[in-house]
Amino acid sequence: MKVLKKLALAGHSRDVGFGEVLEIDDKKIYRYMKPIYVERACLDCHGEREKILPAIRQFLERRYPHDEAYDYKEGYLRGGISITISLEAL
Numbered sequence: 001m002k003v004l005k006k007l008a009l010a011g012h013s014r015d016v017g018f019g020e021v022l023e024i025d026d027k028k029i030y031r032y033m034k035p036i037y038v039e040r041a042c043l044d045c046h047g048e049r050e051k052i053l054p055a056i057r058q059f060l061e062r063r064y065p066h067d068e069a070y071d072y073k074e075g076y077l078r079g080g081i082s083i084t085i086s087l088e089a090l
Contacts, residue, residue: 007035008077017080021087028087033080038072046072 003018017034038046045056049070052060060067072078 003033003082004035004077004080007033007080030085030087031082032085033082035077036079036081038074038076038078040074042072042078043074046070 006018014035014037017032019030019032021028021030045052045060046069049057
């Protein structure tokens with residue numbers, strides 16, 4: 001969560017991820033996170049609930065009855081993809 005907060009800071013470039021070297025359990029690792037932002041295509045399913053096409057909304061309600069993933073806005077930071085690599089062998 002700390003990294004996502006850093007990526008959400010005003011002025012952080014959308015095209016830049018965040019990497020760091022950490023020591024966990026006495027082993028060095030490199031961890032990198034690339035941010036995921038809401039794009040126009042995401043809004044077909046995750047935009048304003050009332051504006052989602054009825055067929056799509058019905059499918060989503062059947063398939064994911066408790067889902068609250070609506071009302072996203074284009075450009076919002078929604079998460080990230082993270083990788084962790086051991087530096088021990090290097």
